Amino acid sequence: MVSDADRAAEEAISSLLRAEHPSDGLLGEEGLSVAGSSGRRWVVDPLDGTTNYLYRYRAWAVSVALEDDGGALVGVVHDPLNGETFRASRGGGAELNGSPIHVRDVDDLGRALVATGFGYDPDVRRGQAELLLRVLPRVRDVRRAGAAALDLCHLAAGRLDGYYERGINHWDWAAGALIVREAGGRVVPLQGGRPGLAAAGPRLVEALADLAAEAT
Secondary structure, eight states: OOHHHHHHHHHHHHHHHHHHOOOOOETTTSEEEEOSSOOOOOEEEEOHHHHHHHHOOOOOOOOEEETTTTTTEEEEETTTTTTTOOOOOOOOEEEEEEEOOOOOOOOOGGGGGEEEESSSSHHHHHHHHHHHHHGGGGGSSOOSSSHHHHHHHHHHSSSSSSSEEESOOOHHHHHHHHHHHTTEEEEEEEEESSSSEEEHHHHHHHHHHHHHHOOO
16 A cells, blocks of 8 residues: 555655765655666665555654665664664664664573564465464464554664565665664575565574575
8 A cells, every 4th residue: 555645755855865965866656766977876665564554553664774885784774653763873873862772582482472564465465474483383473563664774773683575675675684683683685485675683583484484
């Protein structure tokens, strides 16, 4: 689903970025695609968690990342309902409302609180449900808020121990993945099946990625 708020937010963000950084490229969820000449690109998810927003479920955010040839350079995820802004810069650490944040680096899947998400295509959801049957008995519990950017930020802030998801788009995780890394975590691609990623502390991430692997 796409709301007027998605389009309005993307237009507001892109207008500001075009005015301040006219030579940078732009990529957005709602069709925004502008080639740049600077070697930098802004990646915008104007409203991550649109279904939550439309249902007035309090889990949605605005996500903006700046990338260069070395990958993500800056990431910001703003949660307006809770008054929380997560930020990170490459090599500069991660913070929440100006205070440093760090991942919880547990080493036991059985003690890990893990977040994930589901797609909207019935066949994709079926595969995600089958994978969940394998994941759920092996972890402490699973959470599903419906906003990938927020899941990654909550992981970075120590509110979760891990996160995995398949079928998400670049704008869903571009800012959040940098925030996780700068908070001391790792983000790795998932093997087999649909593209996806796993994120957790350094001692947990490989075990989580193995658990969430799919057959090719």
